[in-house]
Amino acid sequence: xxxxxxxxxxxxxxxxxxxxxxxxxxxxxxxxxxxxxxxxxxxxxxxxxxxxxxxxxxxxxxxxxxxxxxxxxxxxxxxxxxxxxxxxxxxxxxxxxxxxxxxxxxxxxxxxxxxxxxxxxxxxxxxxxxxxxxxxxxxxxxxxxxxxxxxxxxxxxxxxxxxxxxxxxxxxxxxxxxxxxxxxxxxxxxxxxxxxxxxxxxxxxxxxxxxxxxxxxxxxxxxxxxxxxxxxxxxxxxxxxxxxxxxxxxxxxxxxxxxxxxxxxx
Amino acid sequence: xxxxxxxxxxxxxxxxxxxxxxxxxxxxxxxxxxxxxxxxxxxxxxxxxxxxxxxxxxxxxxxxxxxxxxxxxxxxxxxxxxxxxxxxxxxxxxxxxxxxxxxxxxxxxxxxxxxxxxxxxxxxxxxxxxxxxxxxxxxxxxxxxxxxxxxxxxxxxxxxxxxxxxxxxxxxxxxxxxxxxxxxxxxxxxxxxxxxxxxxxxxxxxxxxxxxxxxxxxxxxxxxxxxxxxxxxxxxxxxxxxxxxxxxxxxxxx
Numbered sequence: 001x002x003x004x005x006x007x008x009x010x011x012x013x014x015x016x017x018x019x020x021x022x023x024x025x026x027x028x029x030x031x032x033x034x035x036x037x038x039x040x041x042x043x044x045x046x047x048x049x050x051x052x053x054x055x056x057x058x059x060x061x062x063x064x065x066x067x068x069x070x071x072x073x074x075x076x077x078x079x080x081x082x083x084x085x086x087x088x089x090x091x092x093x094x095x096x097x098x099x100x101x102x103x104x105x106x107x108x109x110x111x112x113x114x115x116x117x118x119x120x121x122x123x124x125x126x127x128x129x130x131x132x133x134x135x136x137x138x139x140x141x142x143x144x145x146x147x148x149x150x151x152x153x154x155x156x157x158x159x160x161x162x163x164x165x166x167x168x169x170x171x172x173x174x175x176x177x178x179x180x181x182x183x184x185x186x187x188x189x190x191x192x193x194x195x196x197x198x199x200x201x202x203x204x205x206x207x208x209x210x211x212x213x214x215x216x217x218x219x220x221x222x223x224x225x226x227x228x229x230x231x232x233x234x235x236x237x238x239x240x241x242x243x244x245x246x247x248x249x250x251x252x253x254x255x256x257x258x259x260x261x262x263x264x265x266x
Numbered sequence: 267x268x269x270x271x272x273x274x275x276x277x278x279x280x281x282x283x284x285x286x287x288x289x290x291x292x293x294x295x296x297x298x299x300x301x302x303x304x305x306x307x308x309x310x311x312x313x314x315x316x317x318x319x320x321x322x323x324x325x326x327x328x329x330x331x332x333x334x335x336x337x338x339x340x341x342x343x344x345x346x347x348x349x350x351x352x353x354x355x356x357x358x359x360x361x362x363x364x365x366x367x368x369x370x371x372x373x374x375x376x377x378x379x380x381x382x383x384x385x386x387x388x389x390x391x392x393x394x395x396x397x398x399x400x401x402x403x404x405x406x407x408x409x410x411x412x413x414x415x416x417x418x419x420x421x422x423x424x425x426x427x428x429x430x431x432x433x434x435x436x437x438x439x440x441x442x443x444x445x446x447x448x449x450x451x452x453x454x455x456x457x458x459x460x461x462x463x464x465x466x467x468x469x470x471x472x473x474x475x476x477x478x479x480x481x482x483x484x485x486x487x488x489x490x491x492x493x494x495x496x497x498x499x500x501x502x503x504x505x506x507x508x509x510x511x512x513x514x515x516x517x518x519x520x
Contacts, residue, residue, distance in 0.1 A: 017464045027462035030499055144403045182403030186281070205457040206401050209294075209489050210284050230464075233499065234457045234492035241298075241489035 001254035002236075004028070004036040006138060006177055006201045006227035009082070011070030013042035013063055016230060025078055031236045033228075034254070038074065039085035039111035040067035041140070061094050068102050075106060083261075085111035085138055090122045096129060108266055109136040109173075118157040118174070119165045127169050134263040136173040138201070142183035149182070158183070159191035166195035173197065173260055178229050180204025180238070185211055189218050196223075199260075202238060202252065203229035212242035212252075221248035225257050268300045269512035270490070271394070272434040272453045272482030275323055275334075276308030278399075280406035283308075285486035288326045292333050298490045300483070301512070302333055304394070304432075306364035310339035311399065316370075317350040324358035335519070337362040337394060341370040342382035351382075355389055361519065362392035366399075368411040374422040383422070387429045392518055395419065396434040397456075399487070416440065423448050430518050435484055437466075441473040451514055453482025454493050461499040468500065476506040480515050 009021045018024070028036060042063065064087060071084040086102030088095040088110055099110055110130070116122050118139050130137050143158040144150055162176050176192065179185050181204035192198055200215060202224055215224055221244065228235040239252055275288055285294040286308065295303060305327065310319035320338045327336040338354035340347045340363060354360040363386040365374070372378040374395065386393050398413040416438040423431055427448035433439065437456045444450065452470065459466045471479055481497055483490040497510060 023463055030462060031495075142403070145405055145407065146402055149403050182401055184404050206404065207457050207488050207492050208281075209486050210282075231457050231460065232463055233460060233495045234489075237489055237492035237495050241491050 001250075001258065002031075002033045002035075002226060003083075003254040003257045004033050004228050004232075005175065005225040005257045006203045006229045007036040007038045008230060009038045009040060009071065009074050011040040011042060011067055013067055013070075014040060021074060021078070025081055027232050028081065031232055033232075033236070035081055035083055037083040037085055037108060037138075037257070038071060039087045039138070040070055041087045041111060041113045042067050059089055061092050061098070064089060064092070065098065068098065068107075071107070072102070072105050083108045085109050087111045087113075088126070089113075089115055090120075090126055091116070096125060099126070099129065103133070103135065108261055108264070109138060111138045111140075113140045114153045114156040117155055118161050119168070123165075127165070127172050127174075130173065131169065131171045134173070136175055136199070136260050138175045139177055140181075141176045141178065141188075142181045143185075143187050144183045159188035159195075162198045163191050163195040166198050170197050173199065173263070175199040175201055175225060177201055178204035178227065179215060180206035180208070180211060180231075180235075181229065182206055186214065189215050192223075193218055199223050199225050199256070201225045201227035201229075203227035203231065203235055205231045205234070207231075207234045207238050209241070212238055212244075216242065216244060216248060216252075221251045222256055224252045226253045267508070267512045268302075268481055268494070269515045270295075270300050270303040270483050270485065270493075271432050271451065271480050271515045272396070272455050273303035273305045273485050274308045274487065275305045275326060276310070276319065278308050278487070279312060280400070280409055283486045288330050288334060291486060292330055294485055294490060295333065298494060300490060300494075302335060303483075303485075304335045304337055304362070304515070306337040306339050306394070311366050311369040315344060316341050317346070317353075320350065320354050320358060320360060324354075324360060335362075336360050337364045337392075339364050339366060340382060341366075341372075342378040343370060343372055347382065348385060351385055351389070355391070362386075362394065364394040364396070366396070368414055369399075374414070374418055375425065379422070380425075383426055383429060387426065392430040392432055394432040394434055397436040399435070420444060423450055432480065432515070432518070434482055441470070441478075449518070450478060451480040451518060452478060453480050454496055454510075455482040455484040455488065457488075457492065459496065461496045467496060471500075471502065471506075476502065476509045477514055479510045481511050
């Protein structure tokens with residue numbers, strides 16, 4: 001069983017570069033991916049210092065609801081193949097209600113982006129809710145080593161941020177997004193050794209040889225979740241290329257994520 | 267048959283590579299059924315006198331002449347490169363030239379770049395240019411090399427259409443900006459080139475034709491099987507797949 005634990009779909013507010021969401025299913029079929037957990041974080045960051053917030057379009061709560069409605073629609077259209085993450089911007093007081101609305105309709109967890117660090121107290125009510133209701137939080141993440149990347153995403157969470165929140169909330173199921181998302185993945189893996197309840201998803205456009213092997217060696221296969229984040233073929237290849245036992249490969253490809261879903265009886 | 271036009275041997279100063287000797291690279295090729303690979307030295311990125319790297323790679327690949335096709339790396343800003351070029355071909359038996367202008371401080375289109383391109387072309391050599399060696403988002407603080415821009419590559423291919431070009435790790439070259447008579451191969455190693463979903467490789471084939479696309483992996487930096495899966499999943503004839511897998515490269519190397 002293969003479950004892509006970090007994927008996206010087109011919605012009314014964003015097109016990621018493919019014509020129709022049917023192509024996701026077509027690609028998944030060719031790559032042996034049974035299910036894909038998707039979200040639509042259409043508005044993905046706060047404006048930067050030199051950008052006018054009026055021009056930039058900070059996601060409104062209405063837009064966030066639209067994004068989530070589009071995920072719900074895809075869950076219905078591709079029933080059994082598409083799982084949904086509820087995208088929230090934690091600063092909105094309506095976020096808790098939005099999570100309830102989405103989970104009640106069958107979503108499996110939440111997705112957050114880079115507007116706040118994962119240790120920002122704005123997250124605490126959401127993390128506490130996730131612990132109580134046993135759903136995972138997938139967090140956009142990375143440790144970019146180039147200053148221009150940091151300028152672009154100054155509040156992007158990195159592995160040390162996850163290690164910190166792990167100590168505060170050791171029961172939470174938090175997923176650090178895309179180890180191959182562009183950044184120093186060796187640095188990230190080493191920090192995550194200190195954060196046993198943080199999962200790491202394997203997605204991203206960086207497909208460096210040895211990445212998954214190091215993650216398994218340092219963290220254990222049970223903490224890795226197969227994911228593509230839209231780089232589909234290369235990320236299947238990444239798991240296939242690593243020196244793993246069949247058990248480890250199967251755990252990463254789907255069993256670990258299924259265990260997370262099982263906690264809520266999904 | 268698979269002929270990888272984009273492979274390396276040597277030490278990368280900023281990250282350990284596990285399969286970076288000729289012997290280890292061949293074991294990786296065996297694991298993924300890659301028959302042959304064009305290799306050039308990674309050491310040559312940072313050596314001042316890159317000829318030392320050419321001597322190394324000639325020695326190291328000798329034992330694997332049936333699997334590895336060694337290319338030279340030269341820097342037109344360094345003393346004696348013209349003589350080194352001849353020695354690489356005649357004495358060391360190297361088969362082509364890979365350029366790292368982003369690490370050696372020149373541009374493909376400046377007078378130094380043009381000089382070495384013309385000299386290598388005069389020998390009938392293929393010239394390879396990797397657009398990038400490492401994802402800039404994870405660069406070491408001392409690795410300040412800028413990726414070569416698609417515009418620079420489009421310009422040099424247009425100015426030297428008769429040179430036999432192999433463009434590695436590229437993304438974003440606008441085929442419409444290249445002259446129709448240009449001789450070039452673009453490899454599919456860059457992860458932004460996908461067969462499925464966004465279909466960048468099918469679009470590249472539609473615009474450039476299968477005769478301008480080649481199999482390349484970027485091993486041992488990247489996993490080699492990503493390119494293999496992308497190739498296998500292409501919805502084209504077996505004959506066209508063979509062109510990409512090896513025939514286009516073999517033809518250019520002749």
